[in-house]
Amino acid sequence: xNQEMKIVREVSVQAEGFYSDAESMGKHAAEALGGxxxxxxxxxxxxxxGAFKTSDIFDYIKKQTARFEEWRRGYTEGDQSYGSFGLxxxxxxxxxxxxxxxxxxxxxxxxxxxxxxEGKRERQRIYLLxxxxxxxxxxxxxxxxxxxxxxxxxxxxxxxxx
Amino acid sequence: MATDDSDxxxxxxxxKLQAWQRKVQLLSDTELYPGAVSFLQKLVDxxxxxxxxxxxxxxxxxxxxxxxxxxxxxxxxxxxxxxxxESKRDIKTFYTALERYLAEMHRRCLRDDFHLLEGERDxxxxxxxxxxxxxxxxxxxxxxxxxLLALRVRPRRSR
Numbered sequence: 336x337n338q339e340m341k342i343v344r345e346v347s348v349q350a351e352g353f354y355s356d357a358e359s360m361g362k363h364a365a366e367a368l369g370g371x372x373x374x375x376x377x378x379x380x381x382x383x384x385g386a387f388k389t390s391d392i393f394d395y396i397k398k399q400t401a402r403f404e405e406w407r408r409g410y411t412e413g414d415q416s417y418g419s420f421g422l423x424x425x426x427x428x429x430x431x432x433x434x435x436x437x438x439x440x441x442x443x444x445x446x447x448x449x450x451x452x453e454g455k456r457e458r459q460r461i462y463l464l465x466x467x468x469x470x471x472x473x474x475x476x477x478x479x480x481x482x483x484x485x486x487x488x489x490x491x492x493x494x495x496x497x
Numbered sequence: 498m499a500t501d502d503s504d505x506x507x508x509x510x511x512x513k514l515q516a517w518q519r520k521v522q523l524l525s526d527t528e529l530y531p532g533a534v535s536f537l538q539k540l541v542d543x544x545x546x547x548x549x550x551x552x553x554x555x556x557x558x559x560x561x562x563x564x565x566x567x568x569x570x571x572x573x574x575x576x577x578x579x580x581x582x583e584s585k586r587d588i589k590t591f592y593t594a595l596e597r598y599l600a601e602m603h604r605r606c607l608r609d610d611f612h613l614l615e616g617e618r619d620x621x622x623x624x625x626x627x628x629x630x631x632x633x634x635x636x637x638x639x640x641x642x643x644x645l646l647a648l649r650v651r652p653r654r655s656r
Contacts, residue, residue: 387522390530390634394641401644422645452523452612459526 338445342461345439350468353431357469359412360424361476367408367420370481375399375406376474383470389428389462392470396425424473428466436462517627520613525634533638536598537646544590548647553588554640561636566628569636570599595639602635603628 336344368375382395400406400421407419417423440447440458447461448454540546549557553576560572577592605611606624611631617623 388526390526390638393530394638397641397645401641401648407648452520455523455527459523462526 341445342464345444346461346464346468349435349439349465350472353435353469354472356427356431357472358476360420360427361473362412362480363410363417363420363423364473364477365480366410368405368477372403372405373478373481375403376477380470380474383463383467386463389459389466392466393425393429396421396428400425428469432465432469433462436465517613517630520611521627521630521634524611524631525638529631529635530638532598533635534642536594536639537642540590540594541646544594546590547587547650549588549591549640549643550585553591554643557636558640561633564629566625566632569629569632570596573599598635599628599632602631606631 364376379395383392386392400419406421409419410417436458439445440461447457449458537546560569563569573592573596577589577596581589603624606613606627607620609615611627613627614620614623
């Protein structure tokens with residue numbers, strides 16, 4: 336299997352692993368932003384798809400969080416409570432997704448050095464691929480939740496629109 | 498003939514700029530972004546810095562887009578040297594630290610720590626051109642982080 340195919344496979348494996356977290360974050364986004372702020376989610380998706388740097392995505396999340404009260408809303412899921420949506424998303428991408436990048440770029444899988452420029456560039460690319468996957472999954476859940484309600488996939492999509 | 502030479506020079510300049518931009522994109526994620534986050538955190542921890550006010554954010558952002566590094570550096574020094582009242586101590590603290598950071602970044606650039614000066618005849622001129630790109634990235638990360646910092650400070654101030 337060539338290297339590019341290996342990368343696609345490893346990113347897909349990781350995407351399966353974080354699917355439930357993306358679902359939870361998508362529900363949080365729906366609760367916090369409601370259906371009338373859809374443009375902010377598609378804006379985030381567009382930034383992630385077009386970014387050359389992960390820091391552009393983090394800066395965007397920080398700016399949205401500072402600017403809009405909706406991005407700072409918390410969320411309760413079962414017995415678990417989460418703080419600000421924006422900070423939760425930023426922390427997840429900077430910690431959990433970065434950890435997954437380190438795993439697949441490590442010596443046991445893709446073996447990309449973080450000492451050489453080429454290795455660093457590959458690690459940056461893989462980080463972007465993982466973030467894009469996560470955000471796509473999250474936005475899909477967001478769309479589903481605002482359309483069909485929260486949690487169980489039932490209810491009125493307009494119920495929580497603010 | 499002169500036009501051919503000029504076209505070639507422009508093409509070379511463009512190629513060089515694209516190569517720099519590619520490297521700066523990587524440095525932005527690996528060095529400048531974490532550097533900006535820890536820069537502000539250090540000010541909070543060591544200088545009781547709150548956050549840069551919005552009027553300063555807009556001014557700094559605007560000057561960071563200048564194509565001349567000297568415009569940005571002169572602005573930072575000017576803001577640092579102004580006689581700020583005690584109520585605006587944070588502004589002086591911020592620009593004092595930023596001037597130091599940029600000066601150190603410039604020294605690193607001249608030492609070619611970023612590996613961007615290879616093949617350059619006029620390294621001082623090239624370093625200034627590279628600093629435009631590096632400082633712009635750094636300041637954009639700083640301002641995004643400052644937005645979050647301002648949120649943490651707001652409830653403290655309103656108490």
